[in-house]
Amino acid sequence: MAEIIVEGLEQLEQLRADLIRAGRTDTLTGNMTLAIQAVEGAAKIHCPVDTGLLRASITSEVRSTDSEVRAITGPSKFYGAYVHFGTRPHWPPPGALAGWAARHGTTDYLVRRAIGRRGTKPRPYLWEGFEDMKGTIERYLDLSLEAKVRIVVDT
Numbered sequence: 369m370a371e372i373i374v375e376g377l378e379q380l381e382q383l384r385a386d387l388i389r390a391g392r393t394d395t396l397t398g399n400m401t402l403a404i405q406a407v408e409g410a411a412k413i414h415c416p417v418d419t420g421l422l423r424a425s426i427t428s429e430v431r432s433t434d435s436e437v438r439a440i441t442g443p444s445k446f447y448g449a450y451v452h453f454g455t456r457p458h459w460p461p462p463g464a465l466a467g468w469a470a471r472h473g474t475t476d477y478l479v480r481r482a483i484g485r486r487g488t489k490p491r492p493y494l495w496e497g498f499e500d501m502k503g504t505i506e507r508y509l510d511l512s513l514e515a516k517v518r519i520v521v522d523t
Contacts (some may be wrong), residue, residue: 371421397432403508404428411497412443414455415451422448426494442494454490458483461486 374428408428416424425448442448459480466476498505 397430398507400437401428401430402440402443403505404430404506406501406504407439407494407497408441409497410500411494414496414500415494416491416493418471421445422451428501441497449490451491452494453492455483455488456496457485459486 405428407424410424412426414425417423420485422443422445425444426442427444428439431438431440462480463476464481465479469476469479
């Protein structure tokens with residue numbers, strides 16, 4: 369499991385609390401929106417495409433309360449996590465992959481059998497989008513918080 373570490377977290381928390389107390393959440397929320405939209409765009413670039421429905425379902429939002437500002441991005445399609453993380457070997461239900469199989473010149477049974485034997489490999493499009501935009505996120509947070517923020521990813 370990967371872990372995201374923000375260095376200088378105590379300073380960051382204090383600055384965030386000061387901004388919220390001063391009523392400047394609009395700056396933080398605005399810059400968080402720009403940062404998460406950059407991640408969303410990069411994730412869409414990395415997203416594997418068959419029909420384009422998964423890529424089109426990737427959205428982002430920023431939620432702001434009195435105590436926190438949270439940025440969220442991801443797909444609304446239920447299978448987005450299966451594509452991102454891959455799967456262990458399992459047998460999908462009959463017909464579940466018939467459309468995909470037909471578009472790729474094979475049969476539903478053969479695709480289901482392959483997944484039953486090997487599972488599916490991970491295609492971490494969200495993670496790759498985040499990795500591509502780490503510097504952008506840091507710059508937007510720096511502008512909002514008037515502090516130096518460094519994001520470290522530990523896998």
